Amino acid sequence: MRRGDKGSAARENVAAPAPSAARRSATFLAAAVAVALLAFLAARSVGNDYVFFAGYVVLQYIVLATAWNILGGYTGYVNFGTAAFFAAGAYSSVVLHKLVPLPLVVHILVGGLVSGLIGLGVGYLTLRLRGVFFSIATLAMAVVMQTLITNWEFVGGSRGTYVIRPAAVPIVGDYIQYLFLVMALLAALAVWVARQIEGSRLGYGFATIRDDEVAAEASGVPTLRLKLIATTVSGAFMGMAGAPYPYYVTYLDPASGFNLAYAVNSIAMPLVGGTATWAGPVIGAILLGSIQQLATVTISSALNLLLVGVILVGFVIAAPNGIMGLLQKRRP
Amino acid sequence: MDIPLDLLVNGIVSGLLLGGFYAAVTVGVSISFGMVDIVNIAHPAFIILGSYIVYILGVEFGIDPILAGIAMLPVFYALGAAIYQIYYVSFEKRGRESLRGLAFFFGLLFITEVSLVLVFGVDYRMVPAAYVGPTIRLGFVDLPLRLLVPCVVALTAIGLLHLFLSRSFIGRAILAVSQDEFALRLMGASPVATKRVAFAISLATAALAGACLIIIQPVEPSTGRDYIGRVFAICVMGGMGSFGGMVIAAMLLGIVESLTATFYGPSWAPAVAFTFLLLTLAVRPAGLFGR
Numbered sequence: 147m148r149r150g151d152k153g154s155a156a157r158e159n160v161a162a163p164a165p166s167a168a169r170r171s172a173t174f175l176a177a178a179v180a181v182a183l184l185a186f187l188a189a190r191s192v193g194n195d196y197v198f199f200a201g202y203v204v205l206q207y208i209v210l211a212t213a214w215n216i217l218g219g220y221t222g223y224v225n226f227g228t229a230a231f232f233a234a235g236a237y238s239s240v241v242l243h244k245l246v247p248l249p250l251v252v253h254i255l256v257g258g259l260v261s262g263l264i265g266l267g268v269g270y271l272t273l274r275l276r277g278v279f280f281s282i283a284t285l286a287m288a289v290v291m292q293t294l295i296t297n298w299e300f301v302g303g304s305r306g307t308y309v310i311r312p313a314a315v316p317i318v319g320d321y322i323q324y325l326f327l328v329m330a331l332l333a334a335l336a337v338w339v340a341r342q343i344e345g346s347r348l349g350y351g352f353a354t355i356r357d358d359e360v361a362a363e364a365s366g367v368p369t370l371r372l373k374l375i376a377t378t379v380s381g382a383f384m385g386m387a388g389a390p391y392p393y394y395v396t397y398l399d400p401a402s403g404f405n406l407a408y409a410v411n412s413i414a415m416p417l418v419g420g421t422a423t424w425a426g427p428v429i430g431a432i433l434l435g436s437i438q439q440l441a442t443v444t445i446s447s448a449l450n451l452l453l454v455g456v457i458l459v460g461f462v463i464a465a466p467n468g469i470m471g472l473l474q475k476r477r478p
Numbered sequence: 479m480d481i482p483l484d485l486l487v488n489g490i491v492s493g494l495l496l497g498g499f500y501a502a503v504t505v506g507v508s509i510s511f512g513m514v515d516i517v518n519i520a521h522p523a524f525i526i527l528g529s530y531i532v533y534i535l536g537v538e539f540g541i542d543p544i545l546a547g548i549a550m551l552p553v554f555y556a557l558g559a560a561i562y563q564i565y566y567v568s569f570e571k572r573g574r575e576s577l578r579g580l581a582f583f584f585g586l587l588f589i590t591e592v593s594l595v596l597v598f599g600v601d602y603r604m605v606p607a608a609y610v611g612p613t614i615r616l617g618f619v620d621l622p623l624r625l626l627v628p629c630v631v632a633l634t635a636i637g638l639l640h641l642f643l644s645r646s647f648i649g650r651a652i653l654a655v656s657q658d659e660f661a662l663r664l665m666g667a668s669p670v671a672t673k674r675v676a677f678a679i680s681l682a683t684a685a686l687a688g689a690c691l692i693i694i695q696p697v698e699p700s701t702g703r704d705y706i707g708r709v710f711a712i713c714v715m716g717g718m719g720s721f722g723g724m725v726i727a728a729m730l731l732g733i734v735e736s737l738t739a740t741f742y743g744p745s746w747a748p749a750v751a752f753t754f755l756l757l758t759l760a761v762r763p764a765g766l767f768g769r
Binding site for chain 2: 218222224226271272275277278279281282283285286287289290293294296297406409410413414417421448449451452454455456458459462463466
């Protein structure tokens, strides 16, 4: 099995001396937060709440695609269970809401913790085997978690549950605007973490697993530990993306929480954008996410999912390195 | 807890029958994943496609579901050969099968499911046949024909496939690929052509499995997802490429699921397969009967 097709990007940015690297990462974080705030102000200037509803979904996909790519793009392990991690975050938020409603940030942290632990558990059981077993386990896990939630009356069972969101938040204003802002900041955080990993020892460790796991293991790379870190971080961000979701939809049932659309989108977006760097999932998420938001309004929602499937298959066959790969090919 | 004997026996019997059917669902994956190492996670989706074709043939032309399934074998064989060709040229040849090959099959799963939703909607579909309703009673043991017929068809088909693989030239070539692809190349045979046949056969079994499925239960486009966990749990537990192990694993899963459904309620049954899969992977990844 040859996995050497994406190693070049990691080698490209061998970091400069440490202090300047730290400063650059701080600059990047500041820039990412600034972009998130700008997006918020831009959406506000339109003066139509629909922009927030549509924008929230795109931002949510930036987080999901980036999270998927931390495991899938950097280490080469395919997670088909995005929907399960996402729903775990969403439902832990529902549980909190029913027991003790806490600030949204706490919900996000708890959602991230729950999904991170699920990632760690599944990873621990399956990651010592060939990678494909992990993929199959995640795919089956989505079905089983849906069964569990469907049978759990406390969170509404198969009928689903209503979550009343507060009308407004001080300073920010309308609650949907607050959700948009929180998701924008979360996206900035996720992208920053992904970029941090790329340039770090951890990222190089991930790349060795992706390129040749046997060789990495033989050279003393602690592959299992690194893979577990990747699944945990990736799962945690998916859970964090899911935690505010009940407040966004206000009515959550298993069919919408575990929608296969999350799985297919979070795979399609990095693969369309390019899996080697942090920019790929962001480009893919903005592109595919916006297309779908437009298509849902203009065409039917089933047809636009078909579109995503076709784009995914088309890209993996014709442009294996995604849009970033196509762009880099142009350069001399 | 006091377990009534007749419930227990009936649970085990229907579990065995269900297991025969599960073996038919799994046999395709046993060939593609277990023997020639192509992780076709879209296989259950193709089974649903088979169910829908059988449904059309049954409702529009009054063709018996099993006959319709057999008639569709060559069509699915051709479809399988075509899919393998795309897979080989785009992924295997370039050595990219791990990440992108998986994403490819996931895309196919998704396209098949959404296309079925677009064409047929999300209503449950059933097929008319003389053996869907009646039940044979032996004392207090029920043998519903809708479970018995698919089980017999499935075990017959698996037996024939086993004979084919162990006796015919091309069948032995497929087994050879599964053991050592490189050695086959040295013998002057083409692993690609052999794998194409193997994958085409594996997809052809989806037509028959689809026919069995729509006899057993009403089908809607996303029904296939329930089978992903089962199929791979059985395949792994049975020791990947081994048919005997697969049938035993399938019956074991069938019995446990059927007893779970009897004593805890049918909504818990899907969780059983996943537990089986995780336990097998964690404790004995070579399968119960692995070499």
